[in-house]
Amino acid sequence: KAGVTQTPRYLIKTRGQQVTLSCSPISGHRSVSWYQQTPGQGLQFLFEYFSETQRNKGNFPGRFSGRQFSNSRSEMNVSTLELGDSALYLCASSQTGSRGSQYFGPGTRLLVL
Amino acid sequence: AQSVTQLGSHVSVSEGALVLLRCNYSSSVPPYLFWYVQYPNQGLQLLLKYTTGATLVKGINGFEAEFKKSETSFHLTKPSAHMSDAAEYFCAVSDLSGNTGKLIFGQGTTLQVKP
Numbered sequence: 001k002a003g004v005t006q007t008p009r010y011l012i013k014t015r016g017q018q019v020t021l022s023c024s025p026i027s028g029h030r031s032v033s034w035y036q037q038t039p040g041q042g043l044q045f046l047f048e049y050f051s052e053t054q055r056n057k058g059n060f061p062g063r064f065s066g067r068q069f070s071n072s073r074s075e076m077n078v079s080t081l082e083l084g085d086s087a088l089y090l091c092a093s094s095q096t097g098s099r100g101s102q103y104f105g106p107g108t109r110l111l112v113l
Numbered sequence: 114a115q116s117v118t119q120l121g122s123h124v125s126v127s128e129g130a131l132v133l134l135r136c137n138y139s140s141s142v143p144p145y146l147f148w149y150v151q152y153p154n155q156g157l158q159l160l161l162k163y164t165t166g167a168t169l170v171k172g173i174n175g176f177e178a179e180f181k182k183s184e185t186s187f188h189l190t191k192p193s194a195h196m197s198d199a200a201e202y203f204c205a206v207s208d209l210s211g212n213t214g215k216l217i218f219g220q221g222t223t224l225q226v227k228p
Contacts, residue, residue, distance in 0.1 A: 004156070031214045043203065043218040056208075056215050090156055094214050101147070102214060104156035 001026055004093050004105035012111045018079040021108045025072050025093030031055075032074040033102060034066060037088040046089075049074050050096075078110075086112045115140045115206045119219035127227050132176075132191040134222050136204030139185065145207035146187045147216065148178055152200045160202075163187060174198070199226045 005024045013019050025032050034046040045058040049068035066076040072093075078085055088109050092102040120135040138144055145164050149157040161172025168180040178189045187204060201221045208215035 006156075033214050033216075035216075042220045043205075043216075045208075045215045045217070048214050050214075058215075092157075092214075092216075096214075100214065101159055101162055102216060103159065104149070106154075106156045 001028075004091060004103055006089075006091050006105040006108050008108060009106065010109050010111075012113065013081050014113050015081055015083060017081050018077065019081060019110060020075055020077045021089055021091075021110075023074045023076075023091030023093075023105060025074070025091075026103055029093035029095050029103075030072055031094045031096060031100075031102075032068055032072065033092045033094075034074070034076050035090045035092065036060075037090055037107070038086075043090070046076065081112045083112050086110060115144065115208060115217050117204050117206050117217055117219035119202075119204050119222050121222055122220065123223045123225065125225040125227060126194045128196055129193050132189070132194045132198065132224065134189040134202050134204075134224065136178075136187045136189065136219060137185050138187060138204075138206045140206060140209065142209055143182075144209075146178075146180060147205040147207070148172065148176070148187075148189050149203045149205060149218075150200050151203065151221075157203065160189070194224075194226045196226050196228065199224055 031050045033048040048056045068074045088107045090107045092104045094100040094102045116139040147162045148160040163180045171177045204219040205216040
C-alpha cells in the first residue's frame with residue numbers, strides 16, 4: 001500500500017496570507033489527524049477527522065481549520081498567517097483513529113516571512 | 114490527563130553499544146503507548162506500540178520496549194547501536210478522552226551514534 005502523502009512538501013508564505021495543505025491517507029484509513037511540529041513546542045495535536053467529521057480538536061486558534069472529503073483525503077487551512085506558524089505540519093492516518101497505530105506522512109514545511 | 118516525559122533530550126552512544134531511551138507516562142487508566150522515530154526532513158515512523166497483553170514489545174530495526182506499570186515507564190532499548198539509528202525518537206501516549214486518535218508526545222530524544 002502507498003503511504004501517507006502530503007502536498008506540497010515545502011511552502012513559503014508571507015504574514016497575513018492564507019495557506020492550504022493537503023493530506024492523502026493510506027487506502028482504507030478513515031481517520032486523519034494533523035500535528036504541528038516546532039523546535040520550541042514539539043509535536044502538538046491540531047485536529048482529527050473521521051468520516052468527514054471533526055472528532056477532536058487541539059488548543060489552536062480558529063485560524064486553523066480543516067476538512068475531510070468523502071475519499072478520506074484531508075486539507076488543513078491556516079488563515080492570516082503569523083510568523084509563529086512556521087513549522088512542520090504532519091498528517092497521520094489510521095484505520096479507526098481510536099488509539100490505533102497512526103502512520104505519518106513526510107510533512108509540509110511551512111515558512112512564514 | 115495523560116502526559117509523557119522523555120528523560121534526556123540528547124543521548125550519545127558508541128556504535129555497538131546499548132541504546133536506552135527513557136520514557137515515563139502519566140495516565141489514570143491503562144495507556145496505549147508508542148515509540149516513533151524521525152529521521153531528518155522526514156515524518157514519523159512507528160517503531161513499536163503497547164496496547165494490552167505482553168509487556169515486552171518488539172518493534173522494527175531491533176528495538177524493543179518494556180511496559181512497567183509500577184514505574185509508569187516505557188523505555189526503548191536496542192542491544193547494539195548502528196550508525197543508521199541516529200535520529201530523533203518520540204514516545205507517545207494515546208489520548209483517552211473519547212474515541213479519538215489524538216496522540217500526546219514527549220519532547221523527543223535525539224540519539225547520536227559515534228563511530
